[in-house]
Amino acid sequence: MASALINVPATARRGDIIEIKTLMSHIMETGFRHTVTGEVIPRNIITNFTCRYNGDEVFRADLFPAFSANPFISFFTVATESGKFEFQWIGDNGFQETASASITVT
Amino acid sequence: MRRLRNISLSLLAAVAFTSLIEAAEIAPGERRSGASFMSVETQAMQNDATANPGMLGVLDGEALWTRKPVAGRACADCHGDASSMRGVAVRYPAFDDKLNRPVDLEQRVNLCRVDHQQLPPLADESRDLLALTALIGRQSQGMPIETGADSRLQAFIDKGRDAFMRRQGQLNLACTNCHDDNWDKRLAGSAITQAHPTGYPVYRLEWQGLGSLKRRLRNCMIGVRAQPYSADAPEMVELELYLMSRARGMASETPAVRP
Numbered sequence: 001m002a003s004a005l006i007n008v009p010a011t012a013r014r015g016d017i018i019e020i021k022t023l024m025s026h027i028m029e030t031g032f033r034h035t036v037t038g039e040v041i042p043r044n045i046i047t048n049f050t051c052r053y054n055g056d057e058v059f060r061a062d063l064f065p066a067f068s069a070n071p072f073i074s075f076f077t078v079a080t081e082s083g084k085f086e087f088q089w090i091g092d093n094g095f096q097e098t099a100s101a102s103i104t105v106t
Numbered sequence: 107m108r109r110l111r112n113i114s115l116s117l118l119a120a121v122a123f124t125s126l127i128e129a130a131e132i133a134p135g136e137r138r139s140g141a142s143f144m145s146v147e148t149q150a151m152q153n154d155a156t157a158n159p160g161m162l163g164v165l166d167g168e169a170l171w172t173r174k175p176v177a178g179r180a181c182a183d184c185h186g187d188a189s190s191m192r193g194v195a196v197r198y199p200a201f202d203d204k205l206n207r208p209v210d211l212e213q214r215v216n217l218c219r220v221d222h223q224q225l226p227p228l229a230d231e232s233r234d235l236l237a238l239t240a241l242i243g244r245q246s247q248g249m250p251i252e253t254g255a256d257s258r259l260q261a262f263i264d265k266g267r268d269a270f271m272r273r274q275g276q277l278n279l280a281c282t283n284c285h286d287d288n289w290d291k292r293l294a295g296s297a298i299t300q301a302h303p304t305g306y307p308v309y310r311l312e313w314q315g316l317g318s319l320k321r322r323l324r325n326c327m328i329g330v331r332a333q334p335y336s337a338d339a340p341e342m343v344e345l346e347l348y349l350m351s352r353a354r355g356m357a358s359e360t361p362a363v364r365p
Contacts, residue, residue, distance in 0.1 A: 007157070025166070
């Protein structure tokens with residue numbers, strides 16, 4: 001049951017610098033912790049995040065065990081044309097989630 | 107000898123009197139939400155619905171609200187849209203006629219599951235239970251807390267207040283020693299807050315997840331090295347009830363973020 005919160009401005013003027021905020025639900029288990037009986041809790045993290053703007057990659061990040069649970073990633077880009085932002089999170093154990101948001105550029 | 111005893115008696119009385127004064131509750135005008143003790147950044151995180159990680163729990167709750175069990179009805183089949191829950195969470199813990207005692211929101215959700223959905227109760231602090239209480243709590247965000255308006259609750263509020271004032275644990279501290287007497291100070295770098303539970307379930311950054319008021323109370327009890335109450339202990343609900351009634355009139359922030 002993974003859910004994402006995306007904040008992309010609905011409208012912008014051409015050339016505006018816009019902030020994009022993303023929040024993905026994930027436990028981000030580091031792989032360094034042990035259970036009470038001493039067994040290692042296997043690593044389970046998101047390893048990669050990408051954002052595409054009308055197909056072009058505008059942001060990419062690699063994630064590591066030190067990231068908090070439910071990683072919040074915010075970044076900036078330039079609004080060039082109306083269209084769609086597509087977000088993708090890839091992680092351990094075949095984790096793969098996508099989300100998208102539209103923007104109207106005037 | 108007799109004179110000496112008189113002096114020591116009056117000294118004892120003076121000590122008892124001072125500790126009574128110290129245990130005074132916070133004046134209504136001086137009440138503050140735990141949010142006001144947080145950094146500006148954490149406050150901003152709480153106030154932005156797309157940056158508040160507690161909202162992920164609310165999203166999960168929305169999915170659970172409409173999910174149909176194999177047999178029986180979904181929450182939405184009886185209650186309709188989750189927005190019908192507006193004003194509900196700010197009344198909890200509330201008096202239950204059948205049980206003849208107060209129940210908190212977690213217990214209410216589980217009673218509903220058992221009585222009306224023929225489902226097993228959700229485990230204490232489980233992801234699903236926190237998601238549902240976050241969803242229900244979110245509907246009342248910004249509304250004033252009303253808990254304790256029901257006169258049948260008064261006896262239970264008094265019991266909760268007694269527990270709040272009672273010294274406990276190896277450190278021999280009562281809740282009031284920190285949260286009434288020393289809320290303007292810090293403990294190991296962290297703000298001692300006024301113990302107004304305005305935003306539960308909260309997303310606590312230290313926990314990296316949502317947690318209920320009961321989890322927070324267990325935290326505090328372990329902190330003073332006392333034996334925490336079990337999850338469904340009536341004492342726990344009484345304490346929750348007293349704390350919520352203490353925050354009566356303050357705005358609900360669910361799902362709040364805390365450091």
